[in-house]
Amino acid sequence: MEEEATTMDFSLLTDAIASKSYDKIADICDNLMLQVSAEGVNFQNDWPYAIHLLGHIYAGDINSARFVWKSMPLAIKENQPEVIAVWGIGQKLWTRDYAGVYEAIRSFDWSPQIQPIVAAFSDNYTKKMFQLLVAGYSTISVQDTALFLGMSEDDVTKYVLVEGWSLDSAARMFTVKKQSVTTEQKLDPSKLQRLTEYVFHLEH
Template sequence: MDFSPLTDAIASRFYDKIADICDNLMLHVAAEGIVFQCEWPYAIHLLGHIYAGDINSARFLWKSIPSEIKDSQPELIAAWRIGQKLWTRDYDGVYEAIRGFNWGPQTQPIVAAFSGKSAYCSSAAGRDVTVQTESYTKKMFQLLLDAYSTISVQDTALFLGMSEDDATKYVLQEGWILDSASRMFTVKKQSIVAEQKLDPSKLQRLTEYVFQLEH
């Protein structure tokens, strides 16, 4: 079975393409009547859906995997544990699931990229490279921006999966304000400046409407 498109995507850090590549490969081999269950990279396939934020597809894939495969692949179970925590919105549990398994050389960079932590993996040249991309941590930070105007240091650290010191440094760099006495952050909302272009026809109708009101 040719997994080179998948291998190339992982090597190039195109983790957002993993799920589609695996889905297409699975459809192809199924159409050819090829038996692939034992050698299929289920953990990578599952992590691909998780990385893409498609938890529904991750759940469907998990349910379709035979029990004997699940029982024989601890890394697959560990990958689904991340999916379970996301499904139940157990944000602190997501980080615990990530940290609670010794990931293999192929899955480690995917998990590291997803979590937003810097991780080291061996490159083809035998050198250590740092893997860091758009991350779950950044997504969680955006959630905090949208949901809170004030939040405790403890809860912030919980959501971001960091120590309280690291979480404090992280959000202070984003302009948040810390009240040391209450240990509460004031959340700095991101300002969105939208350029509004007025349609000439709308301007004409507005002018006519104002004229009617005045007369």
């Protein structure tokens, strides 16, 4: 029995990653951490901190991600560049540096295990930002749209034109196509307020 207590069963986590159920990662890691802590196992060196952090970031729970980061041993923070890189994404989200989130994603060469989760997060994040822009603007500059969606101006133009926006080439402004709001797309007014403040900060 002693032997079993010291081995961690990561099969649930491995299965969740393999099946792209990234929204389950944070809960699986939290539960497993509580379990091994209760058993008195010294798990710190073997713990998948980067995945645990990324699980909370993927789920949009930055407070929990901060808690995981703060409770991490200093040796892990100093010796695992990928953990630091994941937290770099978390920091940008925490400070609402929307463009910085994409910079943090692009500025690290992610490991094969982490890369698909980061890519899925990036894709979801772009979709969320797009919904915020649709809800918050009737017109917006090409430059600001590119910043918010983490793309070049050419790529962002292609992306939003497919979504039905129109471009005034001379003014470099998009006219936003409003979508019929379904219950899923109801927007948190505080998010819209933060977005407006961010654009104001960009432009002044």
